[in-house]
Amino acid sequence: MADIKLPRREFLKGAGVGAAGVAAAASGIAACTPQQSASNASTGPDARQVLTPEEDAFFTAATDTIIPKDELSPSGSECGCVTFIDRQLASAWGGGAKMYRTGPFLKGTPEQGYQLPLTPHQFFVAGVRAANEWSEKTYGGKVFAALTPEQRIEALTAMQQGKAEFNGFDSRLFFQRLLTITMEGFFSDPIYGGNKNKASWRMLGFPGLPATYADKIDEYRNKPYVVAEPQSIADFS
Amino acid sequence: MVTKLKEVDAVVIGVGLTGPMIAKELTMAGLTVVGLERGPDRRPHEEFVLPRIRDELKYGARMELMQDNSVDTVTFRNNSDMTALPIRRWGAFLPGEGVGGTSNHWGGLHWRYLPTDFKLKTTLRERYGANAIPADMTIEDWPLSYDDLEPFYDKFDKLCGVSGKAGNLNGQKIDGGNVFEGPRANEYPNKALKSSEGGLMYAAACKSLGFHPFPAPFSAASAPYTNIYGVTLGSCEYCGFCGRNSCEANAKASGATNVMPVLRSEPKFELRTRAFVTKLNYDKQAKKVSGVFYTDMKTGEEYEQPANIVVLAGFVFSNVHMMLYSGIGEPYDPKTGKGLVGKNYCYQFEAPATAFFENKNLNPFMGAPGDAVIIDDFNGENFDHTGLGFFGGGYIRGGSGGAPPIGGRDVPEGTPSWGSQWKKETVRWYYHVVDFNTQGSVYANRANYLDLDPTYKDSVGRPLPRLTYNGTDNDHKMSAYLLTKVDAIIKAMNPSSYEIRPRPKMFTVVPYQSTHNTGGTMMGSAPGNSVVNRYLQAWDAHNLFIMGASVFPQQPGYNPTGTVGALAYWSVEKIKTDYLKSPGPLVHA
Numbered sequence: 001m002a003d004i005k006l007p008r009r010e011f012l013k014g015a016g017v018g019a020a021g022v023a024a025a026a027s028g029i030a031a032c033t034p035q036q037s038a039s040n041a042s043t044g045p046d047a048r049q050v051l052t053p054e055e056d057a058f059f060t061a062a063t064d065t066i067i068p069k070d071e072l073s074p075s076g077s078e079c080g081c082v083t084f085i086d087r088q089l090a091s092a093w094g095g096g097a098k099m100y101r102t103g104p105f106l107k108g109t110p111e112q113g114y115q116l117p118l119t120p121h122q123f124f125v126a127g128v129r130a131a132n133e134w135s136e137k138t139y140g141g142k143v144f145a146a147l148t149p150e151q152r153i154e155a156l157t158a159m160q161q162g163k164a165e166f167n168g169f170d171s172r173l174f175f176q177r178l179l180t181i182t183m184e185g186f187f188s189d190p191i192y193g194g195n196k197n198k199a200s201w202r203m204l205g206f207p208g209l210p211a212t213y214a215d216k217i218d219e220y221r222n223k224p225y226v227v228a229e230p231q232s233i234a235d236f237s
Numbered sequence: 238m239v240t241k242l243k244e245v246d247a248v249v250i251g252v253g254l255t256g257p258m259i260a261k262e263l264t265m266a267g268l269t270v271v272g273l274e275r276g277p278d279r280r281p282h283e284e285f286v287l288p289r290i291r292d293e294l295k296y297g298a299r300m301e302l303m304q305d306n307s308v309d310t311v312t313f314r315n316n317s318d319m320t321a322l323p324i325r326r327w328g329a330f331l332p333g334e335g336v337g338g339t340s341n342h343w344g345g346l347h348w349r350y351l352p353t354d355f356k357l358k359t360t361l362r363e364r365y366g367a368n369a370i371p372a373d374m375t376i377e378d379w380p381l382s383y384d385d386l387e388p389f390y391d392k393f394d395k396l397c398g399v400s401g402k403a404g405n406l407n408g409q410k411i412d413g414g415n416v417f418e419g420p421r422a423n424e425y426p427n428k429a430l431k432s433s434e435g436g437l438m439y440a441a442a443c444k445s446l447g448f449h450p451f452p453a454p455f456s457a458a459s460a461p462y463t464n465i466y467g468v469t470l471g472s473c474e475y476c477g478f479c480g481r482n483s484c485e486a487n488a489k490a491s492g493a494t495n496v497m498p499v500l501r502s503e504p505k506f507e508l509r510t511r512a513f514v515t516k517l518n519y520d521k522q523a524k525k526v527s528g529v530f531y532t533d534m535k536t537g538e539e540y541e542q543p544a545n546i547v548v549l550a551g552f553v554f555s556n557v558h559m560m561l562y563s564g565i566g567e568p569y570d571p572k573t574g575k576g577l578v579g580k581n582y583c584y585q586f587e588a589p590a591t592a593f594f595e596n597k598n599l600n601p602f603m604g605a606p607g608d609a610v611i612i613d614d615f616n617g618e619n620f621d622h623t624g625l626g627f628f629g630g631g632y633i634r635g636g637s638g639g640a641p642p643i644g645g646r647d648v649p650e651g652t653p654s655w656g657s658q659w660k661k662e663t664v665r666w667y668y669h670v671v672d673f674n675t676q677g678s679v680y681a682n683r684a685n686y687l688d689l690d691p692t693y694k695d696s697v698g699r700p701l702p703r704l705t706y707n708g709t710d711n712d713h714k715m716s717a718y719l720l721t722k723v724d725a726i727i728k729a730m731n732p733s734s735y736e737i738r739p740r741p742k743m744f745t746v747v748p749y750q751s752t753h754n755t756g757g758t759m760m761g762s763a764p765g766n767s768v769v770n771r772y773l774q775a776w777d778a779h780n781l782f783i784m785g786a787s788v789f790p791q792q793p794g795y796n797p798t799g800t801v802g803a804l805a806y807w808s809v810e811k812i813k814t815d816y817l818k819s820p821g822p823l824v825h826a
Contacts, residue, residue, distance in 0.1 A: 066655040072664055093299050100306040100325045102693065108322040111745035112313055115322055153656070160654075179655060187642040188294035203660075204667050206602055206642050209291045211476040212486075213603040217431045224598045224668060236288035 045193070046083045049090035050121060057145035058128045059085050065152040066182045073203045074196075076182055084185030084194030085124075094121040120177075127174040130166035131159065138164075191233045201230040208232050239530065241541045245269045245507075248529055248544035250514045250559070251551035253338020254798070255784035255805040257496035258396070259548050261466065262809040264505040266817065271542060273512040273531055275551075276304070276334030279341060279493050285483040293641045296482040302342045303327050304334040304552070308513065308534070309695035311554050313746050315707040316684065317571060323693050323701065329745065330584075330752040331481065332552040336510065337493030339552060339752060340798070341483040344606040345490065347399045347456035348795035349390050349803070352383035352419040353618040357680075357791065360618055361628055374628070374711060375574075375581055375681045377790040380762045380771035383419040386803050389810070391422055393802035397490035398462035398470045400607055401425040401454035415451045417613045427459045429607070430473060434599050435637025435671035436610035442729035443635075448612040453634065455607025456798070457488040466499045477602045477639045511535045515697050517547060517563040519778060526565075526781045532697055545820070546812070549783045550805075556787040557582075557687045557757035558702040566768050566777050569686050571705075577768050578758065579687040582704065583792040584744075585753035586631070586677030586712045588720055591647045592727045592735035594669050601645060601667055604638020611635075615722055616794045617678070627714035629678035631794030633723060637671045647672070650736045673727065675719040678794040679755075682709045687757045707744050716740055753797050755786040763826060770824040772816075773808040779822045782808055 048056060063076025063085075073079065088094050096119030108115045118126060132143040135155060139147055144155060158164040160179075162172035185194030187201075189208075195201065201208055208230040216225060246268035249256045253274075260270045279285075279302075295301045304310075304327070312321035333339035353360045356378045361370055370376065403424045404414025429452035432440065440450040457473040464470060471487040479489065487494055500506050511534040518527045518541065528543035549556050560578045561568055569580035613619060616630045639645070647670045652662045690703040708716075720737050727735045761767025764776040769788055775781040784805050786797040811823060 067660065068657050070657050070660065072657075072660050096307075098300075098303075098305045098307055098326070100310045100323045102323070104692065106320065106322055109315070109319070109743075111315055111743050111747070112322045113328055113745070113747045114325055156655075182655075184294055184298055184643055187646075188298070189292055191292070192294055200642060203664055204642055204646075206667075209288050211291055211474070211478060211602065213475040213477070213600075214473065216600075217433070217475055217603060217608070220600055220603075222434050222598050225600045225603070233288040233292060 046080070048086050050094070051082070051086045051089070054132065054143070055125070055128050056082060058132065058143070061145040061147070061152055062156065062178060063182045063185070065149070065156055066179060067186055073199045076186060078196070079186055079199045080190070080194040080196040081182050081185035084188070084192050085181055087193050088181060088184075089121040089124055095119055123177065127169055127177070130169040131164075131171070131174065134164050134166050134171070189233050198230045198232060206230060209236055239539045239541050242543070244528070244543040244545070245271050246544065247271075247546040247548060248273060248542050249548045249550055250529060251275070251338060251549070251555065252336050252492065252508060253333065253550065253552070254340035254492040255801060256338070256548070256550035257492040257500050258802065258805050259550060259784065259809050260506055261496050261500050261503070262806075262813065263546075264500070264503045266813045267505070268546075269505045271507045271509060271544070273514050273529070273542070274336055274508065274510045275308070275513045275534070276336070276510065278508070278510045279335045279337050281483065281487065281494050285485050287485050290482065290485045291476070291478055293478065293643045296342070296478075297480065297641065297644050300327060300331060300481060302333050302335065302481065302483065304332045307696065309699070310701060312690040312693050312701050312703045314703070314705055315743055317705055321690055321703045321705070324746050328747045329750045330754055331749065332554065332752065336497060336508070337483070337491045340491035341493055342481045343491075343752070343798060344479060344796070345456040346606055346796045347394070347397060347401070347454045347490075348799040349418060350383070350793045350795060350800050351417065351617045351619070354793040355379040355381065355383050364618070365622065370628070371711065373683045375683050377581070377759065377761055377766060379790055380760055380767070381807070386800075386807055387419070387422060389803040389806040390799065392465065392806050393799065394423075395426055395465045396495055396802065397456045398426050398458035398464055399454060399456050399490075400427040400429050400459040400473070402429045402452055404451060413451060415611070415613050416449050417616065417619045425454065427462055430455055430459050430475070430605060431608060432610055433604050433608040433636045433638045434597065436608055436635060438594075438597070438671060438730055439635030439673070439726065440610045442726045443610070443612050445729050446725060448614045450610045450612050453607050453609045453611050455605065456490040457484065457605065457607060459607075464495055466496060468495055468498050470495070473605050473607065475603050475605045475608065475638075477604050477641055479605055479639060480644075513697065514559070515699060517559060517565065517781070519563050519565050521564075524778055526778045545780060547781050549781065550785060553754045553757060553785060553787040554687070554702050554704075556783055556785055558699075560758055560768065561687075561689050561702070562699050565775065565781070568688055571683055571686055574683055577766070581681035581756040581759050581790055582685050582687050582706060583679040583681055583755045583789065584706060585751040585792060586679050586708065586716050586740065587751050588675050588677065588716050588738060588740050590673040590720070590723050590727060590735060590737040592671045592673070592730060592732035593647075593649055593666050594671060594730075595733040598668050599637035599670065601638055601640035601670060604636070606639065608638060609634045609636030615719055625714070625718060627711045627718065629680050629712065629715045629794065631675050631677035631715070631719055633673065633675050633719060633726070635671060635673045635726065640670065649734045669733070671730070671732070673723050675716060675723060676794050676796065677712065677716045677719060679712055679792045680709075681756065681791040682711075708740060708742070713740065713742070753786070753792060755789040755792040755797060758783050758787040759790045760788040761790065770822075772811040772823045773804060774816075774823050776826065780820060782812065784808070
């Protein structure tokens with residue numbers, strides 16, 4: 001791990017900060033290796049609540065394309081994004097809690113916002129199916145998870161631009177929501193199953209908790225405040 | 238079957254910010270008060286504590302503190318020719334619910350309006366000619382002056398423990414404060430927060446251009462503080478989690494933190510939560526409201542709560558909805574311009590910018606809204622509008638920090654939104670961002686209003702409130718003008734790159750913009766031009782008082798809460814000194 005090009009180091013070099021800060025950042029990153037791959041876990045903390053095998057494979061491939069493994073972090077699924085998505089879709093939010101779900105369900109304008117009768121969970125069930133059907137039609141019978149890394153990038157780009165013609169489903173909206181929930185999984189507190197080992201917080205240099213900085217504003221003026229180990233909710237519980 | 242309860246002296250609808258303030262003042266005057274809150278109880282010592290409060294997903298992304306759209310929401314369209322559709326989950330604005338209401342999660346920027354804001358129509362006519370105001374701009378003077386309100390601004394400052402730096406003490410201008418503000422009788426209760434590094438960079442650039450920067454007035458104590466009710470407040474921790482969230486330090490002002498601790502132990506006060514008020518019991522003949530109907534959302538039971546005084550203290554949409562549904566006053570009709578309930582709905586016209594500074598280290602996770610720096614040179618009538626083609630303006634804010642990881646990762650324009658390149662740029666720039674915002678005014682237009690939706694219903698069967706709103710040409714021109722100033726300031730800061738984001742032509746309810754919704758039960762000088770008089774008393778029901786920004790005739794270029802709080806104290810003072818002795822109209826039409 002010591003040879004990995006560290007984001008914090010890169011950043012600190014640019015800032016001209018001395019070696020002590022670099023060492024602190026490096027020791028923080030060193031613990032970044034994920035303990036297990038989320039995609040094939042059937043028991044333990046990554047056991048699925050609602051995702052089907054097809055959905056699991058789709059989200060694993062999609063989150064690994066959106067957040068690829070590189071020198072800055074493990075991949076999306078390695079960071080627990082699929083576990084996060086599974087738990088979110090199984091949560092009250094995923095079931096449409098606090099959402100107005102009375103018809104008529106009219107199309108409306110983009111300015112009027114989301115008007116589908118689907119809860120977030122139902123939305124992703126329908127969206128993943130539509131994405132895989134489109135993928136099979138476009139890529140010679142292959143679902144999204146069976147595509148090559150290059151094809152996955154091409155497919156997600158087509159969805160992002162709304163050029164992927166899903167059957168009865170808006171591919172651009174699907175991609176927006178896929179991107180949002182993936183980023184939430186990557187950056188939220190690890191208590192929700194994503195951001196394993198605080199990989200994204202280490203990558204950014206986000207210290208986490210307790211976030212009490214009244215005495216640090218002046219001390220760290222135009223100087224990076226770096227902690228050896230970011231702290232999460234579980235670390236204080 | 239509606240159960241009729243025993244009459245009380247006063248019922249307060251909504252136990253958010255003004256609700257607890259009014260209840261506290263009325264119990265101090267000896268009245269029995271019931272507070273009806275649609276949402277849950279929120280006890281800060283249980284709910285707003287470490288470590289659970291540092292949860293950006295729950296509060297920032299999933300909006301834990303916001304009103305439940307499944308119970309009731311608002312329908313929206315851009316103009317009267319469209320079919321309005323329901324906001325199924327909040328986006329552009331975020332009304333709160335539960336004890337403390339929207340004040341639990343507000344940003345805490347605590348302002349007074351300019352003296353000229355209160356006599357806007359008169360001022361514009363005097364300065365720019367009798368015919369200067371466009372025919373469709375339905376602005377009005379407020380029925381009270383800055384000087385009338387000043388003692389109540391002062392009292393509200395001392396409730397909240399506001400931190401800031403005065404720029405006008407009893408008429409004497411003070412460098413380093415806001416030299417454009419109206420005269421204050423007293424300095425802020427607490428010293429301004431320390432400015433962020435980005436704020437200091439912004440201040441230097443503003444000064445170099447001849448503008449007048451000052452630290453943001455912030456409704457959180459910068460040092461331990463005891464407020465007017467003896468509640469001890471903590472000091473701001475610059476935690477960076479303020480947005481959409483409450484405060485574990487007990488520093489940011491809210492109804493739950495600054496009033497409820499003493500109100501809860503007041504024997505003359507009773508709090509009922511999950512009490513969803515559905516209608517006011519209006520006696521048109523007597524010009525009185527005899528009480529309210531509510532549904533206990535824990536049991537489904539319906540109740541009538543009779544009261545001598547009814548205080549409507551909900552969010553803007555709830556207040557206007559209640560008036561329309563209860564049949565009090567005449568609903569506004571944009572075709573004829575007749576009717577007043579729902580008229581002059583306004584918003585806040587904010588437009589942001591972001592600049593990146595490769596060689597600065599700005600610790601983006603630290604910070605509080607009060608560590609920003611502001612200029613007020615282009616707000617209201619602080620500058621000459623001759624030849625500009627618009628009226629209004631707004632303050633311009635700059636600063637760094639308060640950027641938690643889900644919502645606070647800016648990258649330069651043109652960066653991909655995912656993949657390796659996105660990741661690299663995110664890491665590269667996370668520490669190097671200064672952000673800017675323009676707090677533009679919205680001057681009322683006859684096309685923008687609230688009424689009842691013809692199709693969609695809430696969970697208890699009432700028609701939903703319907704919002705018809707779009708940005709006007711006037712407000713777009715105003716915003717574009719403010720952004721030219723932002724552009725000049727950013728250029729003077731010499732960034733690596735920057736991006737200015739003008740408002741889209743069509744207003745959208747999707748991305749968050751501002752929870753500064755105003756109007757619909759406007760205050761005014763006579764029943765012919767307003768819903769409530771200068772004491773917030775309904776012209777059509779003398780024992781009904783309406784709190785909150787729904788009484789604003791139009792929205793100046795500042796956050797509304799400072800004035801909302803001051804008006805509540807102004808109103809309840811009059812209730813205590815005059816109305817209780819002789820119940821009846823406080824202003825004779």
